[in-house]
Amino acid sequence: MNHVVIPLVKPLVKPVETRIQVHYYNRPPWIPMDIFAGCESKCYLTAGESKSYAKSDVVIFHTPYVIERHPPKKMGQIWVFHSLEPPWIHWIKFKKWKNVFNWTMSYRRDADITNTYGIFSKRSDDKFTLEKETKDLYKKWQNKSKDFVWMVSNCKTKGKRDLYVQKLRKLTAVDVYGKCGTEKCPRKDTAKCLNLYRYYLSFESELCEDYITEKSFKLYDPEVMTLPIVRSGSNLSMFLPPGSYIDTSKFQHIPDLVKSVKALSNDKTKFQKYIHWRTHYRINNNTTHSIAFCELCRRLHLKDIHKYQRLYTDIGEWLRGDKYGRKSCKSAADLN
Secondary structure (H helix, E strand, O other): OOOOOOOOOOOOOOOOOOOOOEEEEOOOOOOOOOOOOOOOOOOOOOEEOOOHHHHHEEEEEEEEEHHOOOOOOOOOOOOEEEEEHHHHHOOOOOOOOOOOOEEEEEEOOOOOOOOOOOHHHHHHOOOOHHHHHHHHHHHHOOOOEEEEEOOOOOOOOOOOOOHHHHHHHOOOOEEEEOOOEOOOOOOHHHHHHOOOEEEEEOOOOOOEOOOOOOHHHHHOOOOOOEEEEEEEOOOHHHHOOOOOOOOOHOOHHHHHHHHHHHHHHOHHHHHHHHHHHHEEEEEEHHHHHHHHHHHHHHHOOOOOHHOOOOOOOOOOHHHHHOOOOOOOEEEEOOOO
């Protein structure tokens, strides 16, 4: 009788992935030390401006607040430019930071890793829940007693949003909260204060490419039923659900905006179009930084990592776009 010998097959064992050290040279407080905790790939964060950064193969700089003179760069290190601020917020012109950055992590879509202020995910709620929610939102809308509100602390900016609001206030009532107005609302009560208003003036400090901040994203919170009126240099449809906001750039004159908004206030059919997105998506504000850092970690584990590694000859030019007519920010041309 012939015996068939079946060779033993060793089960495939996935190799243990090493944890890669990522050093944040001047870590801002809103980036937690456990930022990589929920990532599929394994990394860990260290921080500080001491010489310890030289031990890491990856160094991140929060670039709005660096000084013109950068520390020495160890051969083979990957330096990451990290900023969620527009060009004018940066302290320096980066004249001495040429040929040192390999990756960019920014709100801009042409960055190596995009780090936005908000992100949306698909909903899977049942039809009954969605219909009830829509009815509740319309009730909230009907109970509102005022139209326009603006909450702001930085009054005069390059985007001239203060001048836009001045012209708007000559045509209609606008309640202004914060340092630039007379109304007061504790930060913890923002959602409660917004309950009075139908529209929030989500005006950016500068009209820059892809620059759209938490001013707009916070209005997509399930507890908030105030429509955003957005003034930005971005292609808004790349960041916000289409049909969920009012874009000031679509109006040739400020009085045209006021007229359109006033008509919307009493039109149930039009209003429902602005909240239709809520039946499909929800906002995830708390995961935006984690997603960007997890993507950074994933790339660091790639075997062919050097294929994804460039060297920015002039990072200041990438940030501002001064030399070749590709300015990343534009001047206000809508104050009429």
